[in-house]
Amino acid sequence: MNSTIRIGIVDDHPLLREGVVNTLRKRAGLQVLEQGANAEEAKEIALRLAPDVMLMDVNMPGDVFAAVRFIATQFPSVRVLMLTVSEAEEDFYSALEAGAHGYVLKGVSGPELVQAIRAVANGETYITPVFANKLLSNFKKHEAEVKKIDLTHREEQIIREVSKGLTNKEVATKLLISEKTVKYYMTCVMQKLHVRNRVEAVAALWRYS
Secondary structure, three states, rough: OOOEEEEEEEEEHHHHHHHHHHHHHHHOOEEEEEOOOOOOHHHHHHHHHHEEEEEOOOOOOOOOHHHHHHHHHHHHOOOOOOOEOOOOHHHHHHHHOOOHHHHHHHOOOOHHHHHHHHHHHHHOEEEEEHHHHHHHHHHEEEEEEEEOOOHHHHHHHHHHHOOOOOOOOHHHHHHOOOOOHHHHHHHHHHHOOOOOHHHHHHHHOOOOO
């Protein structure tokens, strides 16, 4: 990757968007290419400029998650990082399921935002630590209920990591197993919970609380 990280910013609040732009322009190695204000403009920026990282709000005009999915599918080199005020777990899981590589809450410090951008640009997943801890805490509350669904130890272990937003590959690396094995266990989990995908699997666990 080029040493300079090329960035697109899409948010329907001009003042906030300009604040982010000004913050990033002060940092070496970051270049803001263009700004947008809705889901369609996010897709257009990806199509025309293919930035390394696309900062996108969750709540703005248009189908944001469809735009994230479009970018992740059509332009896999463009890493989407959600920058939002939404602490709704449904928004978080929908964003990651659509293909986002990170989820950062607005109000983060300049250094943390830069850290998130650099991490995502390097192919990593970044979640605001406080928010990640909240998700993990909520998940732990349901662990006793998970056992009632008859998940094996390994299935529980894997769904716990998935609930943190990790990809199959990241889970495999962390647990020292193959990605194929992770996919197998996730398939078993989804069958037991009668769901179709990862997001629904985690959401199903919540319903047992």
